[in-house]
Amino acid sequence: MKRSEINQIMKDSLRFMQKMNFYLPPFAFWSPAEWKRKGPECREIVTQQMGWDITDFGSGDFKRIGLFLFTIRNGTISELSKINGKVYAEKILIVQENQITPTHFHFQKMEDIINRGGGELVIRLWNSTPHEKLAKSNVTVSCDGVNTTVKAGGTVVLKPGASICLPSHLYHEFWGKKGAGPILVGEVSRVNDDHIDNRFYKTVGRFSTVEEDEAPLYLLYNDYKNHYAFYQSALDQSGI
């Protein structure tokens, strides 16, 4: 993706979130120059993969296959083995009409996907086989505490306020229903590690390669390594 496109998506997303009365934490608005001056006190943001995350999954066509995410809070996988570890995560997503997030599951992450307002979110579901193929069996999920069963590849539609609980190893893809407008989507989950926990059914690029045609407005979390002086020591200290 071009940096200019990423910058524009950031501006458009901020406008949409403001309209929806949703606000990002302070570090969302640190400029690249501010990041250069930051010290070890903010290493958690880096080690726990918090911040802006805009991807076209390598499609070259963000509007058709892509997703806007911002990770608001997160733990690390190592926290799972601690009795008092930070084992949870929260993200905010924006999904456009007919904009697909490709079929995937998570090896350990269980996630609740919540329609926080706007249009309607369509989610297609499959169980996975032991060989990580699409199973032909019916899928039963909990939607706001109510067990719901669909056929393999069947869909569930989340209207504003509705949510679905996706257990690990359950294949899902989603998009915004045509004609219903963009959707503000919440994600509340176990810890998230996008480098090792995602299984995409078809090979995609989870992170876009960025063509630097202008300066970044704000950093994607994938940019921290190029702007944050304590990046490597933060990773070394956390044992990642």
Ligand SMILES: [Fe+2]
């Ligand atoms: Fe997912």
